[in-house]
Structures are given as C-alpha cells and as structure tokens.
Amino acid sequence: MIPFPTPQGTHAAPVAGALSIRGVSKAHKVDGRRLDVLREIDLDIAPAEFVGIVGASGCGKSTLLRLIIGLDNAYDGEIRLDGQRILSTSLDRGIVFQDHRLFPWLTVAQNVAVALAKRPLSKGVKAQLVAENIALVGLSGFESAYPHQLSGGMAQRAAIARALVNEPKVLLLDEPFGALDALTRLKLQQDVQALRRRTACTIVMVTHDVEEAITLADRVVVMKGRPGVITRIVPVGAQGRDRSSPAFARLRDDILGELMAEPATAAVANLDDARQRQG
Numbered sequence: 514m515i516p517f518p519t520p521q522g523t524h525a526a527p528v529a530g531a532l533s534i535r536g537v538s539k540a541h542k543v544d545g546r547r548l549d550v551l552r553e554i555d556l557d558i559a560p561a562e563f564v565g566i567v568g569a570s571g572c573g574k575s576t577l578l579r580l581i582i583g584l585d586n587a588y589d590g591e592i593r594l595d596g597q598r599i600l601s602t603s604l605d606r607g608i609v610f611q612d613h614r615l616f617p618w619l620t621v622a623q624n625v626a627v628a629l630a631k632r633p634l635s636k637g638v639k640a641q642l643v644a645e646n647i648a649l650v651g652l653s654g655f656e657s658a659y660p661h662q663l664s665g666g667m668a669q670r671a672a673i674a675r676a677l678v679n680e681p682k683v684l685l686l687d688e689p690f691g692a693l694d695a696l697t698r699l700k701l702q703q704d705v706q707a708l709r710r711r712t713a714c715t716i717v718m719v720t721h722d723v724e725e726a727i728t729l730a731d732r733v734v735v736m737k738g739r740p741g742v743i744t745r746i747v748p749v750g751a752q753g754r755d756r757s758s759p760a761f762a763r764l765r766d767d768i769l770g771e772l773m774a775e776p777a778t779a780a781v782a783n784l785d786d787a788r789q790r791q792g
Contacts, residue, residue, distance in 0.1 A: 565726030573741030
C-alpha cells in the first residue's frame with residue numbers, strides 16, 4: 514500500500530496499527546440492573562488490514578468501536594494498539610460516524626483543520642495537511658463550502674478527511690454510509706476502496722450491510738447475541754469482492770445464514786457450552 518503523502522517538515526505516521534482485543538466484556542447499569550453488552554470478545558487485527566463487523570442491532574458492534582477509540586474504558590479485558598493498552602482517546606485513532614457531525618458554521622477546510630488543533634505544527638504545515646486530505650477524498654474545490662452546501666456523500670467524505678488528517682494508525686467507521694441513498698452508498702464504497710489503496714492505516718468498519726462488508730473487508734466478523742459475542746470470522750478473497758461472482762454470492766449467503774440461523778440468546782448459550790467443553 515502507498516502511505517500518505519508527507520508534507521514538507523512533517524513526519525509520516527509509522528506503518529503500524531496492530532489491534533489486540535482480549536477477553537473484552539462490557540456491561541451497563543439500567544434501572545439498577547446489570548445489562549451485559551459484550552461477552553469475552555477476542556480479536557486480532559493486523560496492520561493495514563480492513564475488518565468488517567456485521568450483526569443485528571443491539572449486538573454490541575458500535576460499543577466495541579467506542580472501546581477501541583477510547584471513549585469508554587470501564588470494561589473487563591484489554592485492548593492494545595501496537596502493544597500499548599488503550600485507556601483514552603488519541604490522535605492515532607480516527608472515527609467516522611453514520612452522521613457526518615461537521616460543524617455547520619465552519620467550511621470544509623475549517624472542519625478538517627479542527628482535528629489538528631492539538632498538534633504542534635505551523636500554520637503552513639496544517640494548511641498543507643488539510644489540503645492534501647481534502648484532495649485525498651476527492652473534495653478539492655470545495656474547501657470553502659459549508660456543510661449545508663454539500664450532498665450527503667460529500668459531507669461524509671469531508672468527515673473521512675477530518676478523521677484522516679492526523680495520519681492515524683487506525684480508522685474506525687461506524688455505519689458511515691447508513692444514512693445515504695443506495696447509489697451514493699455504492700459510490701462511497703468505491704471511494705473507500707480507492708482510498709485504502711492510497712493509505713496505510715488499519716480500518717475497522719461496523720455495518721448492517723453484509724454485501725458492503727464483503728466488498729470492502731479482508732475479513733468479516735460476525736457478531737450475535739445480547740450480550741454480543743463473535744460467532745464466526747470469515748476471510749474474503751479477491752474473487753469474493755466481485756459482486757457478480759459466485760464466490761461473492763456464496764459468502765453473502767453463508768454470512769446471512771449464520772446471522773439468521775438461531776436466536777441471539779441461543780448463539781450465546783451455544784458459545785458458552787463450547788467453551789465449557791474445551792475447558
């Protein structure tokens with residue numbers, strides 16, 4: 514993969530981004546009762562790998578992203594990035610949500626520049642980073658546009674540029690195309706494929722769309738249950754990404770079959786039984 518272009522006077526982010534998730538369980542208190550959200554999540558993600566996470570609403574997919582980004586550290590187990598335990602948010606992880614969350618009173622360039630506020634860089638270097646990342650997502654010429662002047666897809670591109678401007682090791686995508694129409698969604702999927710060929714960061718994407726996960730990811734992680742568990746990890750080969758190929762259809766049907774095979778509670782019970790037998 515080609516790393517980010519390096520502005521003069523700055524240093525490129527190291528080619529790294531290995532995530533290690535070990536024994537992660539998460540619970541909330543609701544009306545004084547314990548509500549388990551995640552149970553014993555184990556997952557390794559290699560540097561520059563693209564992992565898609567699929568599952569029904571409520572299985573804990575987005576909660577897992579919140580833990581990886583560092584917004585919540587009240588959980589059991591541990592999450593490490595390049596061997597260092599994640600305890601809080603950091604510039605080495607960027608995130609894009611379903612809604613773009615751009616500041617409506619700022620231009621595209623200003624919205625992207627906001628992410629650089631804590632970096633000790635000169636004005637000139639910051640401006641160059643902003644321009645490069647706006648170009649990276651195909652928005653050159655729209656630097657002075659405000660969010661209300663953009664289409665939904667363009668606004669999400671601006672959000673991606675903001676997440677990438679700090680050259681993060683890991684990019685997290687939380688249903689980034691869920692609010693878009695079908696054609697815009699397909700176009701942005703193509704944009705992400707092109708973007709990935711030009712970057713070196715690890716990408717973890719949560720989506721309800723199984724076809725989207727197969728198209729973009731190297732591996733698809735299937736989550737089920739309340740609390741959520743990983744029931745299967747499916748590798749995707751190059752042929753599997755071709756939507757017109759039999760391999761793609763087989764992968765789609767296989768993953769959908771896994772998701773619909775049994776109630777979520779049964780999936781958790783079966784996983785517990787399997788662990789007891791292994792123990």
